[in-house]
Amino acid sequence: MSKLLYWSLALASLLTACTTSEPQEEAPENPQTISFSTSDSLLISGELFHLDHAAPSILLFHQGRSNARGEYATIAPRLHEDGFNVLMIDQRRGGQAYGSYNRVVAEIERNPYGYCDVLPDLEAALQFIIDKGYNGPKILWGSSYSAALAIQLAHQQPSEVNGVLSFSPASGEPMEGCNPEQYFDSLKVPLVVFRPAREAAIESVAAQLELAQAAGHETYIAENGVHGSSMLVDTRVEGGTAQHWEVVDRFLQQFKR
Secondary structure (H helix, E strand, O other): OHHHHHHHHHHHHHHHHHHHHHOOOOOOOEEEEEEOOOOOEEEEEEEOOOOOOOEEEEEEEEOOOOOOOHHHHOOHHHHHHOOOEEEEEEOOOOOHHHOOOOOHHHHOOOOOOOOOHHHHHHHHHHHHHHHHOOOEEEEEEEOOOHHHHHHHHHHHHHHOEEEEEEEEEOHHHHHOOOOHHOOOOOOOOOOOEEEEHHHHHHHHHHHHHHHHOOOEEEEEEEEOOOOHHHHHHHHOOOOHHHHHHHHHHHHHHHOOO
16 A cells, blocks of 8 residues: 555544544424523423424413423424424412422422412513524413413513413402403404313303403314313313314414414
């Protein structure tokens, strides 16, 4: 072997070794476990499914006695696969429903918070998405008490929120001071209110739906639905969820690029 060929092969081998030994940039793990603080210094835990910063972002909020990982175990991945960044958080009112536990509640020795007191958790989640540079449309998704708070937050920050999906928005005495009905007329962003048929038959709920419709908002009654976001989970309802998802997908289509 000639010296020229020898050194050419040696150099090629060295360049290959240097190239393959460089650390490769890895895509972020989905979901990413995240945390941030509220305006009153409560630490919030959650998960972020990242797609890209220009894509629309959905913020998922759970119902009472619940938690993000349990309630949205099948919903969040589906939304992400459909083209959305997805943030889901545990809130200061919740529990161990759906096979998981609430990390925020677990750190509170004696929980003094009412449902209306949870609004700072939703505000902080929205601010987290903004601060991280997600500049696509931002859609709030609430379940039961958080469905009411999502409407309130959209009313307060119409320049930052682009739409709301509200599943069984709580009202009445537990929501005194933050009832969702007071915001229907002034809400400037698209809203769809979901209710299972058995709830829609209740007089106060029927009145709520009528007020939403009168204000120009979309409503949907799920004949085989259950309370809150769980009406989208096959194992939690009798019968399929395809029709419910059709309404969700149609509403979300307006926010896609």
